[in-house]
Amino acid sequence: MNAAIRTENLEKHFGRTAALDGVSLAVPEGAIYALVGRNGAGKTTLMKLLMNILRPSRGTAQVLNADATRLAGKGFCGIGYVSENQQLPDWMTVGALLDFCRPFYPTWDRALAGELVAQFDLPLDRRLRQLSRGMRMKAAFVSALAYRPRLIVLDEPFSGLDPLVRDELVDSLLELAGESTIFISSHDLAEIESLASHVGYLEEGHLLFSEEMSTLSERFRDVTVTLPEAAAARADFPAACIDVQIAGPVVRFVHTQYEGAATERQVAEAFPSALSIVYDPMPLRAIFLAVAKSQRDRARLAQTNARTVNV
């Protein structure tokens, strides 16, 4: 598999704080890879490492088959990077921004730029500082997409935008899907779900999973077991089962390694008296919440155990 982005044990420390800890991932060429995670999980740090804005403390990162720490100059001709925090040259008009960017890129497509400007309804004669946040983001998108980059890296591009602008931006991205690899971080899981082909989940600097959306959807099942009488709390749930909730005779959990009949047989054996067992596919948001909750519970349990040992 050709990877547009590949990292190996990537680490970034700010003083004693590990913003990223041993992140290894591969983003296949042509994929739309969504990097999700809570605030402070390390998404922006990872993106900045990939763009050579920050330097890694340890590990390696390859972007378009080049060492990310050497990414500079012409290396950016094939990369479009847009970040919610990016400081654009506010004194320029939209037209001047596009005119200024054009000579940097041999592959600049004037027609595409014109189409995007028209699609986004961007006023070419207005200064960027006079535009709304949404319009500025659109201008940044045009300046990053008009040269048909091989890799598009978007750091929280939809954050704080109204749904209409979001839809316009997503549409513009989907038009380039296939010819470009898109690496996007976002909180907006519903939006990502409609867009992404691959997803990675980052939690406190650790990459908990990184796979195709379809595999992920296949792997996660919301399991509801109805028993004849109130179930007792039990600790023998396999590690693949997370977010276990028991409410009277109903036991609910998320199975993270669902493999069809084989998994259903195992669960049936675990609950021989079950009146019914229902397996529901899960949306990305539900998977995200279940994994996040499970991680939080594990962290708390580890803290409790540590305290017990210390006592």
Next chain:
Amino acid sequence: MKQILHIFRKDVRRLWIEILLSVVAAALFAWVIPKSWMVGPIWMQNPYQEIAVLANLLLPLSWGLLIARLIHGEVLVGDRQFWITRPYEWPKLLAAKVLFIALFVYLPFLLMEVSILWQAGFSPLSYVPGIFYRLLLISLVFFPLIGLATVTSNLARMVLTLLGIFVIFLFLVSGIAFSTRGDSERWTFSPVPWGGIVTVAFALLVCGAVIVLQYARRRVVVARLLLGSTPFLVLLVSWLCNTGLTVDHAYPAAAQIDASVIRMIPFDQDDRGKACFACSRSESEHSVLNNMNPGAKKWAVIKVKVRSSGVAAGDRWQLDAFRPTLTPASGAPLKLDWQQGQQTFDKPDQPNSFHYEVLDVLIPRADYERLKSSPLTLHLDFALTEARPAWSRQFPLPEGKFMIPEFASCATMANRPVETLGILAVDCRFPLRAPQLTTVSATETIGPCGAAPAQTADRALPVYETVLGDFDTAPADFGISPMEERQFLGSPNNNAITIINGKTVNDAQASRLCPGTPVVVTQYRKVRAVQTGMTIENYRLAAQ
């Protein structure tokens, strides 16, 4: 090249107002400075002088603003800038900035210099190396400004940082001045002619390294540390250039048998050294002890009178520095550091006359207290430069503006009525740098100027003589205006005391320079630099 020009054009479009301001400031400077040069009676107010002060402020400010806005167009601090993930190639970005600064900062500066030189009556073509050397020197302003802009994120932060540096600098300078008062001149002695150039080159190198480092790697912390340590590194280099080792190198010891070398002789073998605590070195021999001066606790100033022998006619020897060694009858000798001298020795042109000069020798107070009661052997090493006249011109002193071709543009300031009171001062402007060692002499007239002016041949009249410049070989001095100004008063030189036929003649209040008096200007060229010595046996420090 395309990218360089592309970024350059963008910067020009963005900064046209700042460019205009800077060019107007340079034009104003070039226009007003020559007009501000005072001519005529000293009490006449020159209205252009206030504008000149304004231009002197406006020009550096406009440079600072232009440079800061230019560099901050592509901020090198932080990780949110648009341009850092665009195909900018750092050498081209840097080249675009260099091109901009060359065209809109250096070129106006160059044209301004040429214009002022021209207006002062000097052909710029005769001073091409000096003009370019001044561009290098003015980089001592531009490079730190550029460096500072590369490690700050906006103009406000840069201004605050500059203010902070200014406050720290003031604090340090006043601290150093307070703690070293009494021996501050020890810091100013630069024995090696290339010491200044080396220090300038080093300062530019460090600032240049900061700039390149920032553009190539954007290592803000390292760059800030390097830039912050630049003044200290420059001081270190300056100190290294001024150590005893470099003095010995710059002033090789003269051969004992070399009769062409000046001999330094104690003026009065029996004269006990007179100590003066915390005296300024320019103060007279009979300075008043000032116990409030912190230098009094650290240093005693010993007055040592010396005269010379063996100076060839026409030669002039400059005592650049001296190094005292005091050896008590018992105990280890006290070898002190080199101290700056400013005296010159030449062959007296009148028979049976000679000059003596007073050296102020700084001795640590504690050592003074330890040694004052015992007889000593005082040895002085002298770093001396021999000079011979390169050219000499004689002309009658005019009233008003006058030129000394290829040397200076001068003006006399008269004391009205000039017919009786004479010339109060002569104000000269030298192209690009203070002159090489030059003497200006004229025979003064005793009494009103109405009578015929004094003639050089009249040996009975006091001779006014002033010494200008030094042996620095640099083709230009640091500054914004290309004209270096020196003013010398039409009053006797009090630094040297003239003895004629055993009688001291230093009271010449009634003497004055009158229009028409022949003036002799002699410029000297350096022949050699040597080290020689003088020993005084049985020397006693004065008891306080």
